Amino acid sequence: MKWLGRKRIAFVPVLRSRDQTPEQVPVDFAEQIMRRALYNPMPQTGGADQSLRAWVRAASSGRADLDAAVLPLQTTDRVVTLPADFEDALGGQLRSQGFDHACLVMLTGDGATNQGFWSRVLLKEGLGRWMMEILHGITGFPDLYHFDNDVDSAEFDPRAFDEMSASTFTHPTIFTKLHLGWADETTIAKHATPFASYNLQIGALTQPPAGGRVAAVQIGSGEPYMMVEARTKADAFDAGIPSEGVIAYRVQWANPVIGERPGHRTPLYLLTRYDGALKPGGSITLDEGVELAVNDTIAGGFAITVTNPNLHHVDRTAATGGQKAAGAPTAIVLDQAGIDNVAYRADSAHLCEIWRDPARMGQSDLSNLASATGAKGNPWFYFDPSGNQYILLYRGTDDQVHSLYWLSGNVGHDVLSGGAPKAAGDPAGWFSLNDNFHHVVYRASDGHLIELYWQGAGAVGNGDLTAAAQAVKCKGDPSPYFDSRVGTNIVAFRGVDDRIRSLYWTSGSVGQDDLSGTAGTPPAADDPFAWYSPADDTHHFVYRAANGHVFELSCIGANTIGGRDLTAASGAPPAVGRLTGGYNAADNTQHVIYRASDGSLHELWYFLGSDAVGHTALTTFYGGPPAVDRPCYFSTARAPHQHVAYRSGDGHIHELLW
16 A cells, blocks of 8 residues: 555553552653654754654655644553554544554563554654555555575665664665655666666655656566666655665565565565665675666766676567557667667557667657658658757658658657658658758659758758669659768669669759669669768678568769678578668678568678677577568677667567667
């Protein structure tokens, strides 16, 4: 049970009349109780209020509160007074008066304990003991300290890092706050990638965290899992913690029930040293080889990095609760910000994104945010550096070419092809840095490739590239890119003659190249995928032939195009459907990703300047379900550098990382 809002507590002072040593009742017995409950300034903490109410308000970030009433003195002749001994005499009356809990306060005898609605404490005991029993009574939350029959050593208890483990009047862990309703699940970053950085807010500070910080990082989902949080002596209550910095603990008991410890395991198992929380520059290896490093202090917390070497597959849809996909994804990377976004068309015909920044993943319904026309086919991502925004292109259900654009906040929507022929396939686009133009290309119903272009907020122009180049008509969807060395726009496509061709231009006339014809490679059975790697000034075009072999066409600069059979060179299985590929700057390698007939994903790769072609069965090697359509490859400056996003048969977007 969570403790939200104000709870009424009845404190019942008790005198034991049969005690061998007669008790001397303080004249201010009731006043002492009320002071401890509602306002208890302590000289050793500079006059800070150390009452039960102050603790509840601080630990809950104001979400919980208490009101107190001290009842008249009660007398008992029992040698051992149990908490519920006054249930028959007072229980019904107190409940009818709206009390949520009752606590016997005794002068001598046995110490603090709880029996549901009733608790028992001694006046001389610390308020941490009082608070633990009251929390038991109001919320049912159990003890977290070591039991005699626990198989884990007591040295691994969180102790003073959690009030429910040590009753020292310190803050609870974020795990405990979450169960009490004093922290939000949404502020717990779920570590779902091999590598991520987070800004942790100190646990004693007000929840929810501010300034892009998270309350804690959760590593793993099923029990057991790990939690990482920051603890310092940020207030008078946490002055009693043994060390300051970042702590990590294993949650072995995710759904605590009083009196039940599965396997006699300690509920929270401290993984960092009790007296040595991690400081900046410190690191530790946690369970299963997970690395935790504290990078720096930040205002109100610490910057940390979590690396999970075992995690090479992420179900992005399951991790974020995103909508199911109805088509192949597209992706974009902002390396400087450590952000990557995957976008796709959902079953609803809405365009959705699953984004990831250094701290977390999330999802958005972009079409809903923009009140945009529904999508048909698969979208295409590119980035506009001049406007500092993402551009997501798509063919609408009206067969017009549309764009969504945003960075953070509002999502805009434009109809781009209003004055141009309607689309018969999916559009693709890019931004040319030499003239700051946006370019979008798509196939019209007559097989012509149409270009849309504009600068900034200017009007959208259009032109018929096929007519301008007197080129062969297009079959399928084009694959464009920008040659940044010479400022040339290049569009690769499959002609109606099944040859791989390209159109190219800067600001003047449009030229055409017969790429596969010149290279002497077989006809294409599907559309090509093309990219440019500036590291070696090389143009790359990959496609699938009718026998499922993957062919690459490439040339350095304006040299003659050449071709080779990557499947024959690697011994990899045949491909089905469209391919994807790209360059990984981290190790100077080129990569081609494709789907085999059984849905497994495969990688063909080679180092720059090398003829040797490697092969990796990705879904076999890294895990993940079969793919049902074209994968999407992207690389990042931050490790792990290589990523493949794809759709599985249940509509989930999966990612492989290595």
